[in-house]
Amino acid sequence: MMPFGYVRATDRADAVARAGSGTRFLGGGTNLVDLLRQNMEQASNLVDVSRLDGSIRESHGGGLLIDASVRNAALAAHPLVRRRYPVLTRALLAGASAQIRNMATVGGNILQRTRCLYFYDVDGARCNKRQPGAGCDAREGFNRYHAILGASDQCVATHPSDMCVALAMLDAVIHLSGPDGERSVPLADFHALPNATPQVETVLKQGELITGVELPPPSDAVTHSEYRKVRDRSSYAFALISVAGGLALADGRVTEVRIALGGVAAKPWRARRAETALVGRAPSRDAILAAIREELVDARPLSGNAFKIGLAERTVTAVLTDLAGARA
Numbered sequence: 194m195m196p197f198g199y200v201r202a203t204d205r206a207d208a209v210a211r212a213g214s215g216t217r218f219l220g221g222g223t224n225l226v227d228l229l230r231q232n233m234e235q236a237s238n239l240v241d242v243s244r245l246d247g248s249i250r251e252s253h254g255g256g257l258l259i260d261a262s263v264r265n266a267a268l269a270a271h272p273l274v275r276r277r278y279p280v281l282t283r284a285l286l287a288g289a290s291a292q293i294r295n296m297a298t299v300g301g302n303i304l305q306r307t308r309c310l311y312f313y314d315v316d317g318a319r320c321n322k323r324q325p326g327a328g329c330d331a332r333e334g335f336n337r338y339h340a341i342l343g344a345s346d347q348c349v350a351t352h353p354s355d356m357c358v359a360l361a362m363l364d365a366v367i368h369l370s371g372p373d374g375e376r377s378v379p380l381a382d383f384h385a386l387p388n389a390t391p392q393v394e395t396v397l398k399q400g401e402l403i404t405g406v407e408l409p410p411p412s413d414a415v416t417h418s419e420y421r422k423v424r425d426r427s428s429y430a431f432a433l434i435s436v437a438g439g440l441a442l443a444d445g446r447v448t449e450v451r452i453a454l455g456g457v458a459a460k461p462w463r464a465r466r467a468e469t470a471l472v473g474r475a476p477s478r479d480a481i482l483a484a485i486r487e488e489l490v491d492a493r494p495l496s497g498n499a500f501k502i503g504l505a506e507r508t509v510t511a512v513l514t515d516l517a518g519a520r521a
């Protein structure tokens with residue numbers, strides 16, 4: 194590991210003021226420190242933002258404002274989150290381990306790097322994300338965990354966060370502060386698909402700090418929501434497929450449905466096409482399956498992950514069927 198300086202920011206303005214080139218913000222360090230240790234990322238200075246004020250409070254509009262330094266465990270346990278946004282609690286608790294959730298922050302979770310094995314194999318594998326132009330060994334390699342939607346010739350890595358799948362389903366907005374001032378970006382637009390530049394993973398600019406996340410007021414489909422994660426081990430494993438789903442019904446027909454998929458792309462995948470197909474329909478298994486198949490029509494599986502298409506179909510169907518059953 195290369196030596197680096199360390200300073201604890203006193204407040205957000207201090208953090209942004211200290212963010213020069215070579216500086217990295219440090220959250221809980223559960224991803225960044227590993228990457229520094231393996232010389233996959235370099236930093237001359239770390240600005241610790243994990244001890245900045247971190248609260249969860251209601252917004253004026255009836256939504257929720259969550260500071261970026263809030264720990265994953267605290268967010269999952271918060272009574273307003275559990276009651277109004279159950280999908281978020283479930284997604285957080287499906288991630289990592291209790292110890293890691295106690296350390297990991299909201300800001301760091303959003304910016305965690307992919308778990309593609311070839312990305313981490315600094316000495317042995319080609320990776321365009323790590324070294325643009327080098328090639329991608331995952332395409333023809335062990336790609337069981339890789340993308341089926343939105344990938345490119347350059348990169349097939351997935352975004353590993355469970356929390357972000359729930360945030361995508363909730364229409365969360367990310368608040369940022371940087372040298373050019375403050376701005377907000379919908380989570381749906383925050384992470385980038387790889388295209389020809391897989392090294393560009395988000396719309397974050399140099400020196401910008403994630404200050405918080407805002408959740409809109411919960412709709413009926415949000416208060417009746419669920420997160421289901423399918424993985425190789427029942428705990429402490431990243432998603433093969435995950436589904437954040439929410440459903441509202443009136444007179445036996447879908448009035449609102451929300452579906453986001455994890456484990457399928459370089460960003461949480463909001464299944465808008467499937468949602469549109471389901472509104473106004475009775476939520477039968479056949480209708481749900483037909484809707485998710487419309488979403489997955491563009492799926493391009495790799496040699497080792499064609500099973501993800503069927504798995505996504507079955508998981509979405511199971512989640513929405515259960516939600517419909519609970520509401521009947």
Ligand SMILES: Cc1cc2nc3c(=O)[nH]c(=O)nc-3n(C[C@H](O)[C@H](O)[C@H](O)COP(=O)(O)OP(=O)(O)OC[C@H]3O[C@@H](n4cnc5c(N)ncnc54)[C@H](O)[C@@H]3O)c2cc1C
Nearest residue numbers: 220221222223224225288289298300301302304354355403
């Ligand atoms: C063994 C293991 C298993 C795991 N399993 C899962 C899992 O199943 N599901 C899952 O979702 N995650 C899982 N994780 C990942 C874990 O959730 C992330 O490591 C964690 O969320 C990162 O948060 P952090 O605060 O520690 O970020 P850090 O490691 O501190 O930072 C990560 C990145 O975010 C940047 N950053 C941090 N805060 C800010 C900010 N406020 N503004 C701008 N940039 C910032 C850092 O510079 C860095 O680039 C696992 C991790 C490990 C080690």
